Amino acid sequence: MKTNWISFLLYLLIISGGQAQTIQEKLYAAGFENIQVQKKKDSLNIFFEHREFRSPYHSMHYAGLLLGQENLKNISWIPVYHNTPVGKYRAGTYEYSGLTQDDRQFYRHHNNFQEDYRFHFRVHPELSARFGYYSDPFQIKLNLILDSRIYLAPGLSLQSGIAIPVQNNLDAQDTRLRLAPSMLHYFLQPVNFHFFGLSLGTFYYDRYGFDLQYRYNNLNSAWSFGLETGLTGFYWMTSGSIYSEDANNLHAIADVEYRLPIENLSLKLSAGQFLFEDLGGRLDLIRQFGTVDLGLHVSATDAGVTGGFQFAFSFWPGTLLRSKKLELRTTEEFRWEYSYNNEEPVARRYRLGIPRLDDVLRQYKSDFIQNMK
Template sequence: MRKIWISLCFFLLFLNGRSQEVEEVLYKAGFENVMVKSEGEDTIKVFFEHREFRSPYHSMRYAKLLLRDVQDKNIVWAPLYHNFPIGNYNAENYNYRPLTKEDKTFFKRNNSWFKGYRFHFRIHPNFAARFGFYDQPFQTKLDIILDTRLYLATGLSIQSGIRIPVQNSLDSRNSGVRLAPSLLHCFTQPVPNHFFGISLGTYYYDRYGWDLQYRYSPLDSRWSFGLESGLTGYYRIDADSYATGDLSFFHAVVDAEYRLPFENLSLKLSAGQFIFEDKGFRVDLIRQFGTVDLGLYAANTNVGTTAGFQFAFSLFPGSIYRSQNLELRTTEAFRWEYSYNNEEPVAKSYRLGIPRLSNILRQYNARFIKSLSN
């Protein structure tokens, strides 16, 4: 009996040593909050977050390459987003399954939401443009934003930073450095396939207030459905002044999105009351190219009709400086949208400073991830 206990202790020490080796290898490569769970004799599950990549596929592929010399077991990935696990992906074929009760218990027991993360400082541009005026056909505005996100608990974070004006021929805002959009944000998945994003703070389009997002999104399905709602008001912040209006603008938009069976195309139909309280609908056709999304859209509301395009991608070079506790990087998701109608605010939605749930979960869809691995 004593020999059995001694053998068991040595086996557990061996497993712990291999787990620590996996955690150290991944952490040095920019992965954060790495946790390794044994799934029997021949499989381990690796929880992790990597904030430099838009698509979890690229982080999983990178981790697999890093671990090929230090890990001889089968691997199941459990990627995190904002310190909350999304689901399970098999490392060989990227089959998806929701989190189990055991996964949630393990994560809750081992999650190091403070010590497991570096202090990230993110650089990203805020660009706006208007075309078509005779005396000034190309009006632009460019700010550089330096912000950071701090985790307060599982799925709960606060984001803030500074906005540095670079060029402005679009409006009359002054050129002083000022506070960037700042918010308290909660991301959660209380039951499988049901995702929530709740925010309170200041946003782009000079809006402040609260924002609620819900999405039913089985990550191995072609269909997903969502609701976005909120109550906002205008605010203005300059280098030496601050002013707010009443919280009087209510918006509520529902949508259905279908992933077509070819070319990583998604068709999304949205309808409701948008942020300028215009009522109508919008249709988006989105194509995913690895780390880049390209989209066309058309919209009609009681204010008018418009069409345009949008794109989203990670900015080069990614990580600029990384140490044990600090990282400086460019944004993982720069998004810009153009509308041919410059004057009438048709079917608009403000940017939060973080991607919206539909744009996030589209990257985690197992059909998209499998297409990248083929």
């Protein structure tokens, strides 16, 4: 009898191990990475990351289609962002819950960031524009960026690449190949709902230095709160040389965001000291349309008043080339912002080369994901 029980237990282990391997192989072939399958008593937790999709809804929905709806009754998805689990979503209903200590321990034990990611190359445009000069009404600076992200440790990555100039009648920078904005970035969620992002390197808008972000965001709540600060300086790369100034521009901004009862509409109020040390505030109204965000904003600081719009979307067509260890794709998020007062430095911020925490976590909100069904 004892021998029969041992044989039965071994059989169960073999079956569950085979199931996990089948899930991992099927998802990895479809572009998923860092796939970990945690076998519970009567359910499965599936950790994964898919860098092509801007919204985790699309990755979870795609995984469900691959595995078959009949297999989703006891599955919870745990999407991973920059090698860090964000939360747990029930397959089918997409109900959100925070991570348990057991979830975190399992992921830490099985996370193999050196082998479970493909080597990604990402293509995306960098666009700056100024409209309205009588002699040159459309001034545009357009670069094509080819960059990559390499994971060095759990949550820690290095991003770098090249910038390929396409057109520039906006400023005096030449059209030679140069290094794209490059940085070390560390993303973590030490406890549920508390997110941190630390970046060190060169950023867009010709800035270098460090940037620190914190955000409290219960993804079931309409409210979220954030802080960001950084110390940066100006740098200029042209003709094979680099000019830089001291990093002495300190910014510190606090914000509160509320999701209105109107579907997928958020109101965000930011206040503090902005990039060029002007004090004031900014109000954003942001509407999420699936994979596209559209927003309006107004700002008032001691440097002046301005307003404008922004948008963000995944760049077509997505995956261009994929093999077992290599992927070439377009960017998961292209973001552009315009302000009508583009001469005065009113409430200016720089882009990091990756989305800021508020823009990332807005995609993980449980009501937004459930509205996508």
